[in-house]
Amino acid sequence: MASESTASPDTSAAAQAVSDTAKLKALRRTKAVATGALLICFATFLIARSLQAQWPWLAVVAAFAEAATIGGIADWYAVVALFRRPLGLPIPHTAIIPSNQARIADNLGNFIEANFLAPAPVREKLEQVDFASLVADWLADKDRAEGLSRFVGRLVPQALTAVEGSGLKEFVGQRVLEQVEKVNVAPLTADLLSAFTEDRRHQRLLDEFIKVVGRFLNDEDALATMREKIRQELPSVFNLFRADAYLLKRIVASAGSLLEEVRADPEHPMRQEFDRFVAGFIDKLKHSESYARRAERMKRDFLARPELQALAGEMWKSLRDFIEQDVRADDSRIRRHLAGMFVEVGRQLSSDPQIRADMNQGFVVALSAFIESQKSGVSLFIAEQVKRWDLGQMTRLIELNIGRDLQYIRFNGMIIGGLAGVLLYIAEYVIIAP
Incomplete structure (x- = not known):
């Protein structure tokens, strides 16, 4: 010591x-x-x-x-x-x-x-001094690394306050929004969908849709609502013969049969039609100017929503509260990870002669200047x-x-x-x- x-x-x-x-x-x-x-x-x-x-x-x-x-x-x-x-x-x-x-x-x-x-x-x-090895040995010591993590932890609340008071948070947020506004949403979305549709993985969406419709057709309340709707549309004379129940039964049976066929057959025409629909949508996103304009308009509307700014503010507040509470705790996870990171940095620095040489050269240049x-x-x-x-x-x-x-x-x-x-x-x- x-x-x-x-x-x-x-x-x-x-x-x-x-x-x-x-x-x-x-x-x-x-x-x-x-x-x-x-x-x-x-x-x-x-x-x-x-x-x-x-x-x-x-x-x-x-x-x-x-x-x-x-x-x-x-x-x-x-x-x-x-x-x-x-x-x-x-x-x-x-x-x-x-x-x-x-x-x-x-x-x-x-x-x-x-x-x-x-x-x-x-x-x-200065070139005779191995500054990097001194730094590496200092960081590799567990007690020193823990002491440094505690020191950094004490500075974190002050740093967060300084960030808020300096306007850096607003500056970064504004720069992020500016960069997001420069992104062409339509081609990016098309590329994401193209990656998603490889190996027909989009068919899983159709499978989930079939399950949802199937649960709907087996729901008593939903069926009662559909029957009431049919009753209202049919002439009164048909209701005397309970035509609404017959029609509902036929509709449900036909729909269930169709859904079962689609679920069981990977090459069902409906699945192929869904493939063509998805492929056409992706192609329009890539090449259609109208789709591109609509996507840009949706992006700007989304970014202008006050709820988004409020969400960003709440996220920052939650992040700050979490960090401040954690660094004050006796078993702070942030300090523990920082100490481990410092020790690992010291070990990596000790085992990498090229990085040490670069660091030493940097020290020589900085101290000489x-x-x-x-x-x-x-x-x-x-x-x-x-x-x-x-x-x-x-x-x-x-x-x-x-x-x-x-x-x-x-x-x-x-x-x-x-x-x-x-x-x-x-x-x-x-x-x-x-």
């Missing part, structure tokens, strides 16, 4: 304080040793010069010690002049770092922008922060980190100066001495 792998701010501050204390102690030790070495060189010079008359060879030692002392003092001055004024004297071109804080800040920001945030090194560094657009702001931010540093804090920070190395310049100055003094003394002895 992040809390286990990343130190807390208090721990980091404590560790930094310990590190700074250790650096300060090491710096003080190095300064003391360098100062001690300088004093030793000076004392050696005085002793060697005072005893030179008795032991002439000490002239070489005196020359070394003299030049080493001068070199050590010069380098001490150079090192101290970087951070403060030597001995507090207002010597020009000393306290270089504090005196040039603003220029150092600007140059540091420009240096980082030009060298560390240039497009080529940034892309090269972002850094390129923001690098001026980064350099300006760095410069502003350095300018805001307290002079004492800035000097102490630089001296803590590089001061110990600068003290070795004093050692080098004493050694190089001493060797130069010996060489000059030998050259003087060889050239000038009689």
Whole structure:
């Protein structure tokens, strides 16, 4: 977990304080040793010069010690002049770092922008990172996926409210209606019916119609209604002989016999007539302009119905209520499916190198463009922060980190100066001495 792998701010501050204390102690030790070495060189010079008359060879030692002392003092001055004024004297071109804080800040920001945030090194560094694998590993973890699903679930009601308030719902609805209005209903319906009528599947409709008529002919109430209708149409004299009952019986018997024949015979003429009717209707839908105009008129009338808009509104409200209730539930199906989807996405991403490569390339392009657009702001931010540093804090920070190395310049100055003094003394002895 992040809390286990990343130190807390208090721990980091404590560790930094310990590190700074250790650096300060090491710096003080190095300064003391360098100062001690300088004093030793000076004392050696005085002793060697005072005893030179008795032991002439000490002239070489005196020359070394003299030049080493001068070199050590010069380098001490150079090192101290970087951070403060030597001995507090207002010597020009000393306290270089504090005196040039603003220029150092600007140059540091420009240096980082030009060298560390240039497009080529940034892309090269970003290409070394496998962002897709990091995303895949993160998503494949079940606990993280569940946490992400809970986070998304909390955002869903706000997203739905934003959709309603932004007019996006109306915009989408209007675009959908516009696209539907562009669809030619007649050819589309003809194609659907053509697919439906393959293998004479439309005959099932006729079978269902036969069943409905058969149930109607066996319904007592329906038969009574038909008999009453026949009675009204026949002359009164026929009703004396119960002609209505006879006619009804014959009609029902003939109709039932015909329906039974149609049901039993797949090639019955009535079925063939139904095939021709359906085929003719489909052909008219495909090619008849009058059918096309009627279909378009029906489509526009249907889309203009206020009931359709009300239905769309109710569907949206029902959908929103369902989503909001579900995401608030402890056993939310939406969150469960989201978590499963995130885990599966992570697994699929881990197993598909091509998708990972494409994702990584996308990350590189996006982050490179972002850094390129923001690098001026980064350099300006760095410069502003350095300018805001307290002079004492800035000097102490630089001296803590590089001061110990600068003290070795004093050692080098004493050694190089001493060797130069010996060489000059030998050259003087060889050239000038009689």
